[in-house]
Amino acid sequence: MSESFLHLLLVLIPALPLAAAVVTAALGPRLLRQQSHVPTVAALVLATIGSAVLLVGVWQQVRESGGGPRETIGWSTTVELWSWAEIGGAYGSPPPSFRDAPAGFDVGIVLRVDPLTAGMLAMVTFVATLIAVYSTGYMHDDPSYWRFFSYISLFAFSMAMLVSVSNFVLLYVFWEAVGACSYLLIGFWYTKREAAAAGKKAFLVNRVGDFGFALAVMLIWTTYGTLNFHDTSQSAGVLGQTMLQEPQRYVAGGVGLAICLLLMLGACGKSAQFPLHVWLPDAMEGPTPVSALIHAATMVTAGVYMVTRCMPLFLVSPAAQTTVAVIGATTALMAGLIAMSQNDLKRVLAYSTISQLGYMFLSLGTGTLLGVVAGMFHLLTHAFFKALLFLGAGSVMHAMGGVIDIERIGGLRRRMPITHGTFLVGCLALAGIAPLSGFWSKDSILGAVHERGHHGDHVAIFWWLYIAAMVTVVLTALYTFRAFFKTFYGPEQIPSAAGSHGHESPRSMSVPLLVLAVCAAGAGAFLVPFSEFIVNTPSLADPRIALDQPAHQMHLNVALTSTACAVGGIVLAGVLYLRSAAALSWIVRRLRGLYVLSRQKFFLDEIYAVLVVWPCLGLATAAYWFDRRIIDGLVQAAVAVPLRVGQLLRGMQTGLVQVYALLMVLGLVAVAGVLLR
Amino acid sequence: MESELSLLYNYLTVGTLVFGVGMVGFLARRNLIVMFLSAEMMLQGVSIDLVGWSRYHDNWDGQILVLFMIAVAACEAAIALALVLMLYHHAGNLDVAFWQGTREENLPAYVDQEIPEVSQPAPAWPELTPAGIEPAANIEELTHREHV
Numbered sequence: 002m003s004e005s006f007l008h009l010l011l012v013l014i015p016a017l018p019l020a021a022a023v024v025t026a027a028l029g030p031r032l033l034r035q036q037s038h039v040p041t042v043a044a045l046v047l048a049t050i051g052s053a054v055l056l057v058g059v060w061q062q063v064r065e066s067g068g069g070p071r072e073t074i075g076w077s078t079t080v081e082l083w084s085w086a087e088i089g090g091a092y093g094s095p096p097p098s099f100r101d102a103p104a105g106f107d108v109g110i111v112l113r114v115d116p117l118t119a120g121m122l123a124m125v126t127f128v129a130t131l132i133a134v135y136s137t138g139y140m141h142d143d144p145s146y147w148r149f150f151s152y153i154s155l156f157a158f159s160m161a162m163l164v165s166v167s168n169f170v171l172l173y174v175f176w177e178a179v180g181a182c183s184y185l186l187i188g189f190w191y192t193k194r195e196a197a198a199a200g201k202k203a204f205l206v207n208r209v210g211d212f213g214f215a216l217a218v219m220l221i222w223t224t225y226g227t228l229n230f231h232d233t234s235q236s237a238g239v240l241g242q243t244m245l246q247e248p249q250r251y252v253a254g255g256v257g258l259a260i261c262l263l264l265m266l267g268a269c270g271k272s273a274q275f276p277l278h279v280w281l282p283d284a285m286e287g288p289t290p291v292s293a294l295i296h297a298a299t300m301v302t303a304g305v306y307m308v309t310r311c312m313p314l315f316l317v318s319p320a321a322q323t324t325v326a327v328i329g330a331t332t333a334l335m336a337g338l339i340a341m342s343q344n345d346l347k348r349v350l351a352y353s354t355i356s357q358l359g360y361m362f363l364s365l366g367t368g369t370l371l372g373v374v375a376g377m378f379h380l381l382t383h384a385f386f387k388a389l390l391f392l393g394a395g396s397v398m399h400a401m402g403g404v405i406d407i408e409r410i411g412g413l414r415r416r417m418p419i420t421h422g423t424f425l426v427g428c429l430a431l432a433g434i435a436p437l438s439g440f441w442s443k444d445s446i447l448g449a450v451h452e453r454g455h456h457g458d459h460v461a462i463f464w465w466l467y468i469a470a471m472v473t474v475v476l477t478a479l480y481t482f483r484a485f486f487k488t489f490y491g492p493e494q495i496p497s498a499a500g501s502h503g504h505e506s507p508r509s510m511s512v513p514l515l516v517l518a519v520c521a522a523g524a525g526a527f528l529v530p531f532s533e534f535i536v537n538t539p540s541l542a543d544p545r546i547a548l549d550q551p552a553h554q555m556h557l558n559v560a561l562t563s564t565a566c567a568v569g570g571i572v573l574a575g576v577l578y579l580r581s582a583a584a585l586s587w588i589v590r591r592l593r594g595l596y597v598l599s600r601q602k603f604f605l606d607e608i609y610a611v612l613v614v615w616p617c618l619g620l621a622t623a624a625y626w627f628d629r630r631i632i633d634g635l636v637q638a639a640v641a642v643p644l645r646v647g648q649l650l651r652g653m654q655t656g657l658v659q660v661y662a663l664l665m666v667l668g669l670v671a672v673a674g675v676l677l678r
Numbered sequence: 679m680e681s682e683l684s685l686l687y688n689y690l691t692v693g694t695l696v697f698g699v700g701m702v703g704f705l706a707r708r709n710l711i712v713m714f715l716s717a718e719m720m721l722q723g724v725s726i727d728l729v730g731w732s733r734y735h736d737n738w739d740g741q742i743l744v745l746f747m748i749a750v751a752a753c754e755a756a757i758a759l760a761l762v763l764m765l766y767h768h769a770g771n772l773d774v775a776f777w778q779g780t781r782e783e784n785l786p787a788y789v790d791q792e793i794p795e796v797s798q799p800a801p802a803w804p805e806l807t808p809a810g811i812e813p814a815a816n817i818e819e820l821t822h823r824e825h826v
């Protein structure tokens with residue numbers, strides 16, 4: 002396939018969902034109504050086919066270029082659509098680090114494709130298609146059916162652009178665009194108070210992260226004099242060939258560390274990492290397909306994608322890498338602990354998502370090729386099995402009339418056999434049981450962290466992080482199967498809200514479940530080809546990490562330990578939640594403090610309420626009072642003067658004609674008196 | 679010259695008297711028609727003054743103006759009397775104290791003496807012998823209203 006054909010595909014993949022969004026928004030409410038899913042599903046199916054073809058094309062290109070001389074690092078190609086901004090001489094006197102940069106602010110609408118982008122595009126469009134099909138069943142009687150599909154298309158467009166732009170400004174633009182879509186979809190049922198509040202919370206918490214990201218972008222510009230990823234005729238891009246071949250040009254020290262930490266702050270917001278993870282559990286107020294698509298499979302992985310993309314920047318700063326790893330491991334462990342005691346099935350899955358994203362960051366933080374590839378592979382497998390779990394939860398919710406509290410449902414395996422089977426596959430994959438996909442990806446991560454615990458900087462920290470990750474493996478198995486057993490096993494328990502709905506979901510919902518279950522089970526087989534493919538991304542082919550390092554490696558003892566941990570967790574869950582309630586309550590009594598911490602989500606919401614919300618509320622109240630009393634008071638005082646004077650003269654307005662006439666006569670006499678004086 | 683001046687004095691005296699009578703009448707009387715007559719009298723007092731000055735200055739402009747004033751006053755009288763008639767139809771009363779509606783909202787109405795109630799006899803409509811068939815009432819039209 003020629004490069005120009007790849008460019009065409011690259012433009013079409015985001016353009017189709019955008020067109021669908023516009024068409025659905027324009028025709029949905031009047032013309033399409035209950036057929037509003039047609040443009041979206043059609044566009045997403047075409048985009049998926051396009052992504053698959055693109056993936057194959059990139060694969061071919063990579064193989065062809067692989068045999069030649071290695072004067073280029075990795076493989077990528079860009080297509081410039083048009084120039085968005087050209088501001089010459091934007092930087093008065095460029096610092097020496099700019100070297101040959103033109104010191105102008107030039108932003109072109111440039112799309113790029115490399116193995117990383119191709120892989121992300123394929124995953125995003127594929128999962129989005131399945132979830133759009135699922136939504137036709139899940140949302141079928143919603144009055145705002147068309148609005149849902151319009152938003153979903155808009156999101157697919159934004160996400161496709163996010164992973165294929167070649168510029169930090171555009172990355173930021175679409176970073177915000179997916180955030181806006183997330184806000185719109187969390188608050189999809191905006192008349193419900195909790196949903197509106199959750200949307201607002203997600204938006205505000207993300208602002209904190211985006212603030213960091215914006216600062217990082219500005220700092221990158223002042224440091225490198227360009228915001229392009231790729232080389233242009235005028236300047237060497239931040240992640241372009243020129244820089245990668247002379248890695249000493251990357252600015253280290255305080256500035257390098259600041260850029261990385263600010264980027265990580267942005268990633269923390271979008272990917273729900275500690276301490277900015279608080280919005281994701283509340284985001285479950287949105288429709289379940291949205292939780293599956295945006296808040297599990299795609300948008301929340303944008304942070305992981307961004308850090309992977311910026312890996313050359315992180316490589317100059319071991320401290321930043323270690324920070325990423327520590328944040329990841331902390332988040333993984335903490336979210337795992339919280340998930341242990343939540344009773345809302347979707348919340349359990351949300352905390353599980355946070356925990357798994359923590360794994361990905363831990364893996365990226367190792368700063369080795371092994372780790373980065375493992376993180377990206379976990380992103381891919383996690384997208385499949387977590388989307389599967391969320392759709393399964395949605396299927397349960399659909400059948401139970403909106404009830405998702407695992408204390409109120411139980412023993413559903415006979416009524417919902419397909420959901421039960423596919424959910425089981427998802428749970429096993431999440432717990433990391435061989436040979437399902439989760440095993441391979443999680444094991445790669447654990448292997449990379451284990452390896453890092455022996456070589457490189459901060460060895461001791463990484464050793465502890467390895468132990469934390471292993472503990473999280475037990476927790477993952479435990480909370481996953483706790484939710485699974487409570488939902489599908491035990492005595493049958495169906496809430497009254499279910500009515501006559503308590504049956505298996507329609508085919509439009511079960512088919513995506515089956516497809517995702519197959520993917521979640523089988524994606525592990527692609528570990529080796531994926532690794533060999535993805536390392537051809539320029540950012541990952543950086544000689545500082547790519548030389549003499551394998552992209553994947555199997556650690557038998559790590560694999561055995563993690564499998565033992567996972568199986569142990571599952572067995573423990575079975576014993577505690579199916580066999581022996583006494584043992585469970587004994588454990589809860591013994592670990593009272595930890596249980597309360599877990600149950601109350603480590604009191605983070607309360608801490609934020611005291612530290613952030615209350616001061617803001619206080620300030621707002623003071624400002625309100627000042628506006629009402631002082632500003633309005635001045636205006637009221639100015640108004641009072643004419644009012645008082647008017648009141649004095651008001652008594653003359655009696656409405657009697659003769660009084661007016663008399664006053665006229667008196668006035669006349671007065672005038673005459675003055676004139677004849 | 680001497681007689682011209684004394685003639686002017688006479689004109690002015692009569693004019694002032696007519697104006698004064700009109701003004702007092704306008705201020706003191708409460709019947710709308712009488713008040714209107716008084717206002718006309720004030721107008722005519724000014725007219726007499728104009729005529730006097732016109733003659734004194736040997737300039738006919740003033741007298742021509744007076745002719746116009748009389749014409750305008752006639753029109754005005756037609757309108758004003760029509761208004762008075764309407765007011766009477768409206769309230770059955772010609773007391774000016776009856777219309778105090780333009781006073782400030784929070785002021786009490788000025789009452790020096792109670793205005794006597796006028797009882798209007800119920801109008802007696804002519805009765806006709808019915809002819810032809812009474813049309814059937816359209817229920818749809820009676821119960822359904824397009825505009826509220």
